[in-house]
Amino acid sequence: MDALKGFALVLSLMLPAAGQADTDPRLQAVMQRLEAGEPVTLATIGGSITTGYAAQPPRERGWAALLAKSLGPKVKLVNAGVSGTDSAAGVQRLQTQVLDASPDLVIVEFGVNDQWLDSAVRGSSYEAILRKLLTAKKPPAVVVLGLTQQGNQPRDATDIQLKLAAHYGLASLDFGRWMQARVNAGEDRWSTLYDEPVHPNATGHQRIALALAETLRAAARGPAAAATPLPDAVYSRAHEFARLLMNDTLKPYQQHGFTRGGEVHPEWTGQQPGWVSTADDAEARFLVYGSEVAVFHAESEHYRNLEARVDDGPWVLLRGQVAERKGYLGWHYGVVGRDLEPTAHLLQVRVRRDEWEGSGRPASLLAVMTAGIVPAALRTSDFVRDPAPAKPIAPNDEHLRWVGRIGEVNGGKLLAWSGSELRARFTGTQLGLSFKSTHWGTSHFTVEIDGRRHWLAAPGNAASDWRLREPLADGEHTLRLVKRTEASMAETVFLGLRLSPGGQLLAPPPARPLKLAFYGDSITAGACNGDLADDQYEDLYFHDGTRAYGAVTAANLGADYVGIAVSGIGITATWGELLMPQVWNRIAPRLDAPVAPPDPHAPDVVLLNLGQNDHGFPASKGQSIAADFGPRYLAFVRQLRARYPNARLVLLAGGMTAWKEQPAIPRALNNAVATLRAEGDAKVWTYTFQAFAYAHPRIDVHAQMADELTRFLKDEVLK
Structure with missing residues (x-):
């Protein structure tokens, strides 16, 4: 007689084991529906063992098919077994292959394949499957099937999965121990179930189905547990x-x-x-x-x-x-x-x-x-609030090197423009940072320590003190603190840094021999360059000026970077209130911000990329670009030349599509270059990017733009 025939009879006759834990109420409800003869959808997800590998034919004699058949004619099986996949790949296909079928009961099997999955991944990825099932719009009952290879070893992955089942109050089957108990009692042999160490044969699939039947039987007769909220995750929630x-x-x-x-x-x-x-x-x-x-x-x-x-x-x-x-x-x-x-x-x-x-x-x-x-809500930084900060080292300490257009505000350093940067070297195992935001929203920073990037957000209109969550190793360390949020969205005053007792600042990193200054709009600011879907300005975490084409070009050339860029701004038109000629030389994009003093180290190359909004804003209203765009563009270039008399000037077009759509833009660039050169200014060039995007360019387009510009600067401007 087939081991699973008469499952309903066995279900009705056998009693639950003494001392059995309370049952997941979702699973008990499914089992009650089965006993009542109602239709139920059973889904199974796992690797090759779930597909029925080594049972012939697999989809008919594998454990999933055998179990579904034993549960009765009203059971619909959705077998989402895919050979060679682990729970990390299982997360990726869970929605389309399991949840879209609206299952009532899901059995999850990845014990064998997860044994080969990266040990740093397997806990998070398997837990994510459970959490996504339990938080689905129609949460199914979930059973964890813990399989091992022949002989019940190894168990690293399976033990993780069984612990997770207990954490979430789910029924589970530890098949290795179930089988070993039969072997110890002389009722079975491992060799009967396997023809090779990994995949059970037809007999092995029958045993798995039988063991699952016992698990479900216990669920049907056990006491129901009270419904409880979803507990906190044991591992990282990344794979959700x-x-x-x-x-x-x-x-x-x-x-x-x-x-x-x-x-x-x-x-x-x-x-x-x-x-x-x-x-x-x-x-x-x-x-x-x-x-x-x-x-x-x-x-x-x-x-x-x-x-x-x-x-x-x-x-x-x-x-x-x-x-x-x-x-x-x-x-x-x-x-x-x-x-x-x-x-x-x-x-x-x-x-x-x-x-x-x-x-x-x-x-x-x-x-x-x-x-x-x-x-x-789940985004965490490597920096935490410091409730009792020590007095910081002043931001004007001679051992600190500042790069970019930095303002002076009441003993602090005003960090407005994206790309504003602090560099330092220090000793000790701790690092603390203090800020005071005085304008608008949250400022996001990249804090690079010994080459490793960390993220930190200083909230708007507030003072905040932070310390690195994990201690550093003893010895010397290098620091780069770089503002990535553009100036028109947030400004922050840096009040100083703190080191561990005995730690001290060392001589700052040497100045870089080359300096680039970029003037532009949202493209140059890196607006939306990390957005996953449509352009958005609600969560500025994804807007990263340090990964905009200008900053990347400077990094490619080993140069210092100065970024003066404002979303929506132009020379003749703006989506905001100010035009670039009104704020280009200030310490922040405000009319009440003071004009920045002359740069102690003037930039070697000044690059200008404007025109997108001069076309885009009037076009949004059915109007054309300003008739005097060309003369006003030239006038602004002359302002740049007056401030930077010895710099090389590069007039840029591109990153988005205005230069393709509006001939006045490339014409203005070419006319400006021709005019200045006719006046004897040989240090002026124009370059049009081939890489572009219809929406704001993401970091892939910025990387291509930086590659183009790096080659152009090396071949034409810096030679």
């Missing part, structure tokens, strides 16, 4: 907020050597080919978001390796050449970056030059998976 780039959304903003193609996962519904290459120098770059970035790539004895990095982080090996995968294709969630700031990033993937160079073998990536795109 995940994003999948696949098919048409997996589009590199730059690439060479890759083509659309490669094998797709035969069990992943809706997948299309990713990117594949046999070229040794193939490379692709993608715009991604989140605090964790991973590449989902193919691996077998026939593939070769990739490597990838996020932003300017270390290169990470993505093993495609896996000799032990003989005769079948595997897939791997390869983490490239983790513990990143939860914002926009650039992912670079390339074919690895190693012993397989020149082999002609393919390297393939199918998808990019990211996590940690968290809402503002």
Whole structure:
């Protein structure tokens, strides 16, 4: 007799074990519906064992199919098993393959595949599946199926999953211990269930189904637990907020050597080919978001390796050449970056030059998976409030180096313009920072310590003291504090920094030999460059002037950066109240802000990128650009030349589409250059960006603009 035939009879005759814990009320309600003969949708999600691998035919004799059949004809099975996937990939497909089917009961199985998942990921990714199920619009009953390999080892991943089940009050099956108890009692043998160490055979699938039947039986007869609120997460909640780039959304903003193609996962519904290459120098770059970035790539004895990095982080090996995968294709969630700031990033993937160079073998990536795109309420900084701050080191201390247009306000340093920067060297294990915001909203800062980026937000119209959450190692440290919020959105006064007892400031980092000053609008300010969807100004965390094309160009050239930019501003038209000629030389974009004194170190190159709003604002009202735009543009260029008589001037156009739509803009640039050169000014150029965006450019477009501008400056201006 089939081990699961007569399940309803067994269910009605057997009693729950003594001392059994209270039952999840959702699961008990599902079981009561089954007993009443009502229709129920059962969904299973997991890896190859859930697909029924090694049971023939898998979709009919795997444990999921056997269990569903035993529960009766009113049970609809949705089997979301996908071979070779772990819970990190499972999070990415949970909505479309499970939740969209509105299941009543979901059984989650990733115990074996999560054993090979990065140990720093498996807790968060599995917990995310549970939390997303439990917070769904129609929360299903959830059962955790903890599987191990033959012999009930290893158990690292399974033990995590079972602990999470207990934390959330969910029914669970520890199949390894259930089976080992039968072996110890002489009722069964592990070898009967497995023909190889990983995948149970047909008999093994029957045993899993039988054990699940007992778990469900206990749920049907056990005492119901009281409904409780969802508890706090045990691990990071990053994987609850995940994003999948696949098919048409997996589009590199730059690439060479890759083509659309490669094998797709035969069990992943809706997948299309990713990117594949046999070229040794193939490379692709993608715009991604989140605090964790991973590449989902193919691996077998026939593939070769990739490597990838996020932003300017270390290169990470993505093993495609896996000799032990003989005769079948595997897939791997390869983490490239983790513990990143939860914002926009650039992912670079390339074919690895190693012993397989020149082999002609393919390297393939199918998808990019990211996590940690968290809402503002869950966004945490590495800095915490300091309730009892010590007296800070004054911001005018001679050991501090300031870069940019910095104002002086009552003993503090006014940081208005994005890109305003403090550099320092210090000793000690602690760092504290003090601010006072006097205008408008929150100022967001990048605080780079020893090359590692941290994020800090100083609230508007308030004083705030902060300290680094985790202590630093003993020894010397380097600091860069850079304002990333544009001046028209927030201003902050820096009041000083604090070090640990015994810590001291050292001689500041040396000045950089080259200095660039940029004047512009929202493009130059980096407005919306980290926004995930549409342009928005509600959450300025994603607007990062340090990743705008001008700041990136300066970094490419090892130069100091000065950014004087205001969203919506122009020379003849503005979306706000002020025009650039009114505020360009002030310490902040306000008429009551004083004019900045001459720069102690004048910029070597001054770059101007205006005109987008001179066209865009009147166009929004059905009007044309001002008839005198050209003369007024030239007049402003003459103002720049008067302030910077020895600088090289570069007149820029682009980043968005105004210069394409309005011929008066490139005409004004060309006329300005021609006029100044005719007057004997040979230090003036114009450059039009090829990279552009219809909305505000994101950091991928800014990176392309910076690459263009860096080449132009090297080849034409700085030679």
